[in-house]
Amino acid sequence: MIDTYLTIKEDGQSEIEIKKSRFICSLKRIETEEEAKDFIQALKKEHWKANHNCSAFVLGEKNDIQRSSDDGEPSGTAGVPMLEVLKKNELINVVAVVTRYFGGTKLGAGGLIRAYSSAVSHALNEIGIVEGKLQKEVFVQVEYPLLGKLQHYLEQNQFYVKDTQFLENITLCVMVQNEESFKQAVIDLLNGQVSFEDGEYSYVEIPVANKTS
Numbered sequence: 001m002i003d004t005y006l007t008i009k010e011d012g013q014s015e016i017e018i019k020k021s022r023f024i025c026s027l028k029r030i031e032t033e034e035e036a037k038d039f040i041q042a043l044k045k046e047h048w049k050a051n052h053n054c055s056a057f058v059l060g061e062k063n064d065i066q067r068s069s070d071d072g073e074p075s076g077t078a079g080v081p082m083l084e085v086l087k088k089n090e091l092i093n094v095v096a097v098v099t100r101y102f103g104g105t106k107l108g109a110g111g112l113i114r115a116y117s118s119a120v121s122h123a124l125n126e127i128g129i130v131e132g133k134l135q136k137e138v139f140v141q142v143e144y145p146l147l148g149k150l151q152h153y154l155e156q157n158q159f160y161v162k163d164t165q166f167l168e169n170i171t172l173c174v175m176v177q178n179e180e181s182f183k184q185a186v187i188d189l190l191n192g193q194v195s196f197e198d199g200e201y202s203y204v205e206i207p208v209a210n211k212t213s
Contacts, residue, residue, distance in 0.1 A: 001134055001201065002061050006090045009128035009207065016122050018115045020103025025123035028095050030057060033065055036095040040069075043097045051102040054078035054116060057095035058086050073100075077112035085120040089129060089210060096120050121210065130205040135175040137162065137199025138182060143169055146190050153189055160204045175204045 011028045026043055030036045036057040044053045052071045056079050059065040066087075068079030082096050098119045107115055142150055147170050154161060154174060159182075163173040176182040183196055 003134050005061070005092050005132045005203075006129060006208065007092055007132065008094055008124065009130045009205075012123070012127040014119075014123040014126040016115075016119055017103075018111075018118075019105040019107060021105070021107070021115070022099075022101040022103065023115055023119040024099040024101075025119040026097045026099070027120075027123050027127055030059060030093050030095050033057075033059060033067075036067070039095050040097055043099060047099045049101075050099045052078065052100040053097055054082060054100070055095065055097045056080075056083035056086060056120075058083070058091060059093055061092060063087065063092060073112060073116075074109055077109050078116045081113045081117040082120050085117050085124070089124060091129070096123070124210045129208050129210055131208045132203040132205045133177065134201055135160075135177050135204050136179050136201050138174050138176050138179055139171050139197040139199055140174055140186060141169050141171045141195045141197075142190065143193065146193060150186065150190065150194075153186070173199065175202070 007029060008027050013024060013026045015022060015024045017023070028039050030039070036059065040053070040055045047053055052073050054069060054071045054073060056068040066083060068083040070076070070078040078098065082098060086094055086096060098116050140150070150172070160175040161172050162175055165171045174182070179198070186194055
């Protein structure tokens with residue numbers, strides 16, 4: 001498992017218009033090359049009246065698989081610029097499809113490159129990018145009177161609380177990167193009136209800025 005990764009916040013779509021041509025960018029998280037290809041084909045079927053459905057995707061923890069298609073646009077003016085936006089943002093496991101409905105005005109090679117790049121960048125801005133960080137579940141058990149103090153500490157230090165159970169005592173599932181320092185800080189905060197159990201490792205996703213915005 002990798003320590004961190006960047007990807008889109010969720011699947012989504014956005015649209016821009018350039019000289020009366022519509023550029024609709026659809027983004028999707030993927031786990032396999034087959035999933036990427038199925039998504040591309042589904043959009044081609046949905047937008048069968050469109051002039052072009054250009055695509056690019058990156059797959060694997062180190063982007064071992066990179067694919068792009070100009071789908072009839074002049075070579076190198078669509079798929080590759082789209083792929084470069086995904087790579088510049090260091091995204092993994094994402095497919096982008098830009099559907100173009102021609103508006104009657106030719107853009108030229110440079111104009112097409114800018115248009116397809118902009119369509120993907122705009123979609124990333126609209127949908128959002130997240131950074132996934134590998135963290136460990138720590139179950140923190142405290143008595144009810146100590147909950148407010150503990151919650152204030154967690155909020156101030158921006159810890160993600162995955163779950164809270166209210167039983168005889170309260171148990172919070174907190175995601176942490178350095179469990180030993182976290183535990184010691186909570187012990188000091190609550191004068192030792194706390195108990196811990198270790199859980200599993202999983203990723204916590206936090207919004208980050210688009211590097212091409």
